[in-house]
Amino acid sequence: MSKIVAVMAGNVYKILVKPGDQVEAGQNVAVLESMKMEITITVGSGGKVKEVIVSEGDFVDEGDPLIELE
Amino acid sequence: MFKKILIANRGEIAARVIRTCKSLGIATVSIYSKVDKEAPHVKMADEAYEVGNPKVTDSYLKIDKILDIARLSKADAIHPGYGLLSENAEFARRCEEAGIVFIGPSADVIARMGSKIEARYSMEQAGVPVVPGISCALADAEEAAQAASRIGYPVMLKASAGGGGIGMLIVYNESEMKQAFEGNQKRASNFFGDGAMYLEKVVENPRHIEIQILADSHGNTVYLWERECSIQRRHQKVVEEAPSTFLDELMRSKMGEAAVRAAQSIGYRNAGTIEFLVDGNKNFYFLEMNTRLQVEHTITEEITGLDLVAEQLRIAAGHSLNFGQSDVTRDGHAIEVRIYAEDPKTFFPSPGVISKFAIPEGDGIRHELAVHDGSMVTPFYDPMIAKLIVKGKDRDEAIDRIQEALADYQVEGIKTNIPMLQEVIAHPAFRSGDTTTSFVAKYFNGEDMT
Known part of the structure; x- marks a missing residue:
């Protein structure tokens, strides 16, 4: 089980996965947006999405969990 | 001289413009989004009006709303600052139509310099040196490759509507051109709604x-x-x-x-x-x-x-x-x-x-x-x-x-x-x-x- 966290503070612009999805290492799972800059969040290792913790439009701080993998 | 100026911007530049207006005895009007209510440019202005929700497309880029506020507050001119609507030809034209002075050049000049291809062409005509390259839109990757081999790699592939570094890509050789051209064109279309591309020789270590x-x-x-x-x-x-x-x-x-x-x-x-x-x-x-x-x-x-x-x-x-x-x-x-x-x-x-x-x-x-x-x-x-x-x-x-x-x-x-x-x-x-x-x-x- 692992958590994917925000690498910067900002708004959650897009969530690209839903619970139950199988993701592979390097896959894009979310996009954060802050101050005219978009950062794509990728997963370091594969797994099944257990929970999507945030919603599109939410504000997150650096280090906040976004998605939990089983 | 103007009696009252609306500043269609935020942050330090809005505050900067207000300072000069004050020194010249000109009244000032600020606009602010919901999250900017306590910002310095709001406190400094003689009048301030909320213009909308936080996102710039819902606030500082809302031409209709900004012009309404200008009319309501009886501002006789609008200072656009930098960024936001400052190089938006439509905004300049709409100000003119509303009888409010846009503090900047004419809408035509803004549009002409906003198109990088047209700007390049205008400068060539005026005898101002431009980077070796081409001054018209490229039809496709093949035409881009032909132009690039004529002027010599590496070349900078550029979107005519680009700015702030978006829509610019260095291409080192012919084998990279097709992918670079198509990718850059798609990005430019998405960002600027205009996929026109041109290219220039890369200036080394400028x-x-x-x-x-x-x-x-x-x-x-x-x-x-x-x-x-x-x-x-x-x-x-x-x-x-x-x-x-x-x-x-x-x-x-x-x-x-x-x-x-x-x-x-x-x-x-x-x-x-x-x-x-x-x-x-x-x-x-x-x-x-x-x-x-x-x-x-x-x-x-x-x-x-x-x-x-x-x-x-x-x-x-x-x-x-x-x-x-x-x-x-x-x-x-x-x-x-x-x-x-x-x-x-x-x-x-x-x-x-x-x-x-x-x-x-x-x-x-x-x-x-x-x-x-x-x-x-x-x-x-x-x-x-x-x-x-x-x-x-x-x-x-x-x-x-x-x-x-x-x-x-x-x-x-x-x-x-x-x-x-x-x-x-x-x-x-x-x-x-x-x-x-x-x-x-x-x-x-x-x-x-x-």
């Missing part, structure tokens, strides 16, 4: 040197020397200085005269900037024209003693420039650094609440501020929270001053690029004036440095 001009509506145009803005990250300027260490008097006047020619050839009116790339052999090439006030206008003010916002207002009100080229003086050396709310290593944005904001005061130190103690830096806007400007009798004194000022600059609660700025200023290559646009990539090995 400096970015720009000329400030002023042009009135009576045909008088002057240049106010240069600014060197080579220190950039992600094509955004970080450190600017005037004068440039690289120009001698002959080249300075050649570039100044080329900039005046460029402005006159398009019937320009307003303060404006002609950006040039300068190669190691001191060849200079037109890059683009900014038809507005620039972030770094402050360093030109420091060395010339002029107030560029006041000049903009006089020009927009139809007055003639009250000085000529031979009256423009130059004194000392000025440096500006942009304070960004961002991680100094990754350059990722760092919004949040500023728990402490304490800034140095002293001889030759000037501040332009978008924040104060307790400000919330939101994720909705540009990360620049302040500008620090110093002036010295010469470059060495200016560098010493900015080093001291940066050491005393305290921002807590968010991350800023101050450590990175300190490293740049302290670098021997900066002290010796060896500044090209690859400076950051060459000396700082963080991520995403281009």
Whole structure:
């Protein structure tokens, strides 16, 4: 089980996965947006999405969990 | 002169414009989004109106709403600042239709300089040097490859509607062209709604040197020397200085005269900037024209003693420039650094609440501020929270001053690029004036440095 966290503070612009999805290492799972800059969040290792913790439009701080993998 | 001016902007530049208006006895109107209610530009203005939700597309870019506020408050002119609507031809036209003076050039001129292909073509016609390349839209990747082999790789593939580094791609050889062309075209279509592409030869190790001009509506145009803005990250300027260490008097006047020619050839009116790339052999090439006030206008003010916002207002009100080229003086050396709310290593944005904001005061130190103690830096806007400007009798004194000022600059609660700025200023290559646009990539090995 692992958590994917925000690498910067900002708004959650897009969530690209839903619970139950199988993701592979390097896959894009979310996009954060802050101050005219978009950062794509990728997963370091594969797994099944257990929970999507945030919603599109939410504000997150650096280090906040976004998605939990089983 | 105008009686009341609406400032269609936010942050430090809105505050900067209000200051000059106050000194000239002009009343001011600010607009603000829901999250900017406590911002300095709101407090400073005589009147302030909410313009919408936080996102710029719901607030500072809402032309209809802004014009409604201008009518309601009986403003007779609108200052657009920089960014946002400042280079939006439709906004300039709508102001004109509403009988409100847009403080800037005509809508036609904005549109012409906003199209990079058309700007390039106009400059060629005016005899202003442009980078070897082509001045019409490329039909497809094949035509791009033919043009590139004619002028020689590497080439810079550019979107005509591009800006701020978006839609620019270096292509090193023919095998890369097809993918580069299609990818860049798609990106440009998405970002700007215009996929027109052209290409230019890559200028190796260039400096970015720009000329400030002023042009009135009576045909008088002057240049106010240069600014060197080579220190950039992600094509955004970080450190600017005037004068440039690289120009001698002959080249300075050649570039100044080329900039005046460029402005006159398009019937320009307003303060404006002609950006040039300068190669190691001191060849200079037109890059683009900014038809507005620039972030770094402050360093030109420091060395010339002029107030560029006041000049903009006089020009927009139809007055003639009250000085000529031979009256423009130059004194000392000025440096500006942009304070960004961002991680100094990754350059990722760092919004949040500023728990402490304490800034140095002293001889030759000037501040332009978008924040104060307790400000919330939101994720909705540009990360620049302040500008620090110093002036010295010469470059060495200016560098010493900015080093001291940066050491005393305290921002807590968010991350800023101050450590990175300190490293740049302290670098021997900066002290010796060896500044090209690859400076950051060459000396700082963080991520995403281009």
